[in-house]
Amino acid sequence: MSHLSQNKAKLLARVRRLKGQMEAIERKLEDDAHCGEVLNLVASVRGAISGLTAELIEDHLREHVSNPDKDEDPARAQGAAELIDVIRTYLK
Known part of the structure; x- marks a missing residue:
């Protein structure tokens, strides 16, 4: 079984x-919403996306x-833990 x-x-x-968020953007664009909202x-x-990528x-x-x-x-365990911390920070 895959870890995914x-x-x-x-x-x-x-x-x-x-997907829902993207659809909301699409609706706002179709409705000519203010650019700040978009x-x-x-x-x-x-x-x-960054959160999903980090996970x-x-x-x-x-x-x-x-x-x-x-x-x-x-x-190696310490290096992996440090890399995980960096990834979480970078992709915040």
């Missing part, structure tokens, strides 16, 4: 929320590179 399958419902829920919606989508990268790192909670090599 384990979180499938959660990931699909996030993607569906993103920009705020776009910023929200960007944040949501997928972290899951990939834990599954295929090194899981800091399980790695027996303390240096």
Whole structure:
């Protein structure tokens, strides 16, 4: 079983929320909404995409590179934990 399958419902829920946000942007554009409203919606989508990206990268790192909670090599575990922190910070 793929590690993505384990979180499938959660990931699909996030993607569906993103889809709803994108549809809201489309509606605003069709309705000739004020540009500030559209920009705020776009910023929200960007944040949501960044959060999803960070989660997928972290899951990939834990599954295929090194899981800091399980790695027996303390240096590699620390490096993986540090990289996860950097990814979370960078993609905030």
